[in-house]
Amino acid sequence: MKVRHLILLLGDQLDARSAALEQADPLRDVVVMIEALEESTHVRSHRARIALFLSAMRHFAAELGERGFKVHYRSLQTHNDASLGQGLQAALADLRPQGVVAVEPGDLRVRQQIEAAMPPNLQLQWCEDTHFLCSTRAFAAWAGRSKQLRMEFFYRQMRKQWQVLMDGDDPVGGQWNFDAENRSGFGKAGPGQIPAAPVFEPDALTRDVLALVEQRFADHPGSLAHFNWPVTRAQALSALEDFIAHRLPSFGKHQDAMWTGMPFGWHSLISSALNLKLLRPLEVVQAAERAWRERALDLASVEGFIRQVLGWREFMRGIYHLDMPDLKQANHFQHRRPLPAWYWTGQTRMNCMAQSIGQTLDYGYAHHIQRLMITGMFGVLAQIEPSELCDWYLSMYVDAVEWVELPNTAGMALFAAGPRFTSKPYVASGAYVKRMSNYCSGCAYEPQHRTGEKACPLTTLYWYFLKTHEAQLASNPRTALMVKNLQRIEPRESTEIEAKARELLSHLDDL
Ligand SMILES: Cc1cc2nc3c(=O)[nH]c(=O)nc-3n(C[C@H](O)[C@H](O)[C@H](O)COP(=O)(O)OP(=O)(O)OC[C@H]3O[C@@H](n4cnc5c(N)ncnc54)[C@H](O)[C@@H]3O)c2cc1C
Numbered sequence: 001m002k003v004r005h006l007i008l009l010l011g012d013q014l015d016a017r018s019a020a021l022e023q024a025d026p027l028r029d030v031v032v033m034i035e036a037l038e039e040s041t042h043v044r045s046h047r048a049r050i051a052l053f054l055s056a057m058r059h060f061a062a063e064l065g066e067r068g069f070k071v072h073y074r075s076l077q078t079h080n081d082a083s084l085g086q087g088l089q090a091a092l093a094d095l096r097p098q099g100v101v102a103v104e105p106g107d108l109r110v111r112q113q114i115e116a117a118m119p120p121n122l123q124l125q126w127c128e129d130t131h132f133l134c135s136t137r138a139f140a141a142w143a144g145r146s147k148q149l150r151m152e153f154f155y156r157q158m159r160k161q162w163q164v165l166m167d168g169d170d171p172v173g174g175q176w177n178f179d180a181e182n183r184s185g186f187g188k189a190g191p192g193q194i195p196a197a198p199v200f201e202p203d204a205l206t207r208d209v210l211a212l213v214e215q216r217f218a219d220h221p222g223s224l225a226h227f228n229w230p231v232t233r234a235q236a237l238s239a240l241e242d243f244i245a246h247r248l249p250s251f252g253k254h255q256d257a258m259w260t261g262m263p264f265g266w267h268s269l270i271s272s273a274l275n276l277k278l279l280r281p282l283e284v285v286q287a288a289e290r291a292w293r294e295r296a297l298d299l300a301s302v303e304g305f306i307r308q309v310l311g312w313r314e315f316m317r318g319i320y321h322l323d324m325p326d327l328k329q330a331n332h333f334q335h336r337r338p339l340p341a342w343y344w345t346g347q348t349r350m351n352c353m354a355q356s357i358g359q360t361l362d363y364g365y366a367h368h369i370q371r372l373m374i375t376g377m378f379g380v381l382a383q384i385e386p387s388e389l390c391d392w393y394l395s396m397y398v399d400a401v402e403w404v405e406l407p408n409t410a411g412m413a414l415f416a417a418g419p420r421f422t423s424k425p426y427v428a429s430g431a432y433v434k435r436m437s438n439y440c441s442g443c444a445y446e447p448q449h450r451t452g453e454k455a456c457p458l459t460t461l462y463w464y465f466l467k468t469h470e471a472q473l474a475s476n477p478r479t480a481l482m483v484k485n486l487q488r489i490e491p492r493e494s495t496e497i498e499a500k501a502r503e504l505l506s507h508l509d510d511l
């Protein structure tokens, strides 16, 4: 058969309705999927992340085959391509198509690699990624009209455009944002009974992949023992349905709370399915809104959830495409320290870090506040080089793809892009962790101590951070109060904090 188009389908483009597949003709085109080694090793990926991508890709290839597509699947076992570019060139040599069609990759690195691999005499047609609710062009136009790049304004426009939680031109409930109701800890009693997420028993295909990853990536971080992520669209839809039925009703109130032995809380656990494109954001948002209308759910919970998907997720993607490649080099505070080795093992006496990293190693998952206010916040307070921590996040989470990981880590958690798209650095002392979790009760340190033997590293480094950046933080209305509190500290104690902070910073590997 003479091949018309080679349809290149990347591992995070598993959408049967993608623009590239919609225009494909099973009689004349061939779909190519490549398990390139480099995608698992350019950062040392968590084994669950590798297994998720490979299993989902293989399931999707099988489904395409059932739908009549010819799939040229290049697995690690059969072809062992070192990189996407190499795999593409080999597939081009085998199939000799008249052209290549692909959906635009989420990550700039991948796009550049594919473009570089194309022979000059062959046409590459990029299709827009219609998974998203705001195109990169529309985002750039919005950014061009905006005085400030702030998620809240973008989100309001998206609510209006997609008529989500709207009452005519007004937001339902009379306000756009109910965040103030969504920040409770659990109190001493703890989280109580939280409905468990559904179980997806690994089928033969997933079991093969788990064995392959166990053997081939033995030196990579993370465990496969708890692997339970949706790997097909049917499983992804059932994960969504289960969340909407059982956890969405209480999602909001304790969204930020953390507790030992509670890796998932009331969270949806759908980010990996969304990022692989097994789920579509509009169906997720509409399912949540429908549940609110039909079951009179708490509006703060439903709005809080919808804001993450319709607001934050689309906003971060827009920012990535607007600000790359500069975002990858951004380092507002000029932090240069290496990442402590215990980020890869969880072996630290700081219990909040040990818990958050430990569950990350077990599941490839931590919820937003663990990522932002524990592992991320330590990074900014301990002056870690942003690229080191960005690589860690990209390695460790099953939902990690650069277009969403980088703006969250560099931009939001580390304030590496300065005030470009977040209004303040997210910093707090150990008192915040104590309020939002039970981590401090099992810790070698004391959250209220900022000096002395038992001083909590987060607390000491928080005050030192304020001192170091006092002028900058005082001029920002969102952080000015922190600086006022700093100025209440006696000069003698201030000197002691500084000495303690310097000591901690010089021994980060020993905390
Ligand atoms: C430092 C840092 C790194 C992050 N890296 C990633 C990443 O690599 N991939 C990723 O998908 N998310 C990332 N996030 C955002 C967020 O933490 C995860 O999306 C969320 O924890 C996934 O769990 P969930 O599906 O249970 O989400 P829920 O808490 O149930 O939220 C629902 C959905 O909203 C979306 N969402 C929520 N917050 C964000 C956000 N800030 N940006 C984009 N989408 C959001 C996700 O698709 C998520 O599935 C990161 C956040 C931080 C602070």
Ligand code: SF4
Residues within 6 Å of the ligand: 349, 350, 351, 352, 353, 429, 430, 431, 433, 434, 439, 440, 441, 443, 444, 445, 446, 447, 456, 457, 458, 459
């Ligand atoms: S005392 Fe400090 S280091 Fe220990 S758990 Fe609490 S916040 Fe974390």
